[in-house]
Amino acid sequence: MLNRRTLLKALPLGLAGTTFSLSFSSLIAAVAGEKNSEWNYEAPEDWGELSEEYKACQIGRQQSPIDLQTSIESTLKPIEFSYGEIPLRIINNGHTIQVNSNPGNYLIIDNEKFELLQFHFHHPSEHTIKGQNYPLELHLVHQNQQGYLAVLGIFLKQGQENASLKPVWDAMPSQKSPEKLIRDVQISLANLLPAESNRYHYFGSLTTPPCSEIVNWVVFQNPLEISVAQINQFHQIFPVNARPTQPINRRFLLGSN
Ligand SMILES: [Zn+2]
Numbered sequence: 276m277l278n279r280r281t282l283l284k285a286l287p288l289g290l291a292g293t294t295f296s297l298s299f300s301s302l303i304a305a306v307a308g309e310k311n312s313e314w315n316y317e318a319p320e321d322w323g324e325l326s327e328e329y330k331a332c333q334i335g336r337q338q339s340p341i342d343l344q345t346s347i348e349s350t351l352k353p354i355e356f357s358y359g360e361i362p363l364r365i366i367n368n369g370h371t372i373q374v375n376s377n378p379g380n381y382l383i384i385d386n387e388k389f390e391l392l393q394f395h396f397h398h399p400s401e402h403t404i405k406g407q408n409y410p411l412e413l414h415l416v417h418q419n420q421q422g423y424l425a426v427l428g429i430f431l432k433q434g435q436e437n438a439s440l441k442p443v444w445d446a447m448p449s450q451k452s453p454e455k456l457i458r459d460v461q462i463s464l465a466n467l468l469p470a471e472s473n474r475y476h477y478f479g480s481l482t483t484p485p486c487s488e489i490v491n492w493v494v495f496q497n498p499l500e501i502s503v504a505q506i507n508q509f510h511q512i513f514p515v516n517a518r519p520t521q522p523i524n525r526r527f528l529l530g531s532n
Pocket of ligand 1: 395396397414482
């Protein structure tokens with residue numbers, strides 16, 4: 276008999292952060308259910324057909340990512356960060372390279388606290404700016420007490436080697452494999468943020484099945500740099516792990532400094 280812990284470990288990327296909205300029985304269905312609920316990036320337009328659990332991917336009206344076009348300029352409160360250092364716990368889950376966080380690192384948006392769960396990468400970027408993408412996009416995934424998510428999206432453009440990400444790149448597993456702890460390596464989370472705070476805000480979804488519409492998205496306008504060699508290394512493992520952009524429909528895109 277699978278226990279809850281085993282199930283949570285076995286869940287694909289994205290599901291682990293959304294278990295609050297899934298009953299225990301639906302968790303079993305998600306894991307043990309139809310074999311074809313395995314998803315990939317070859318046909319993201321078909322995700323909604325793979326499983327009842329993934330219906331939002333197809334019929335949702337607030338899906339992510341989106342093309343970031345004209346935004347409504349607004350003066351939002353600055354995001355407060357309480358980011359320290361974390362040990363490097365890294366996993367190739369078959370869909371991305373992910374670094375799992377330790378408790379105690381969080382941010383506050385609109386007086387609401389969201390704990391950092393993990394960060395991971397997409398190649399090329401999932402969000403686009405006026406139709407253009409960047410080589411990579413970093414996602415820092417945070418969760419509040421009700422189970423809603425705040426995800427920071429940070430673009431990476433070709434340039435200098437990214438020294439803050441070097442330990443992650445050095446440890447990056449090329450094959451799907453369980454989480455491993457890299458001894459004596461610490462990641463300084465604040466170094467993963469751009470110096471400028473200009474950002475976009477909108478409400479959207481997970482960009483992987485089950486595409487749950489529970490995400491307060493914050494995408495930074497200014498990219499960080501990453502070298503060609505670093506981009507190529509990720510490309511070798513994940514030629515494409517980005518969902519195409521989705522219609523914005525009746526949502527607002529806010530811009531703030
Ligand atoms: Zn992501």
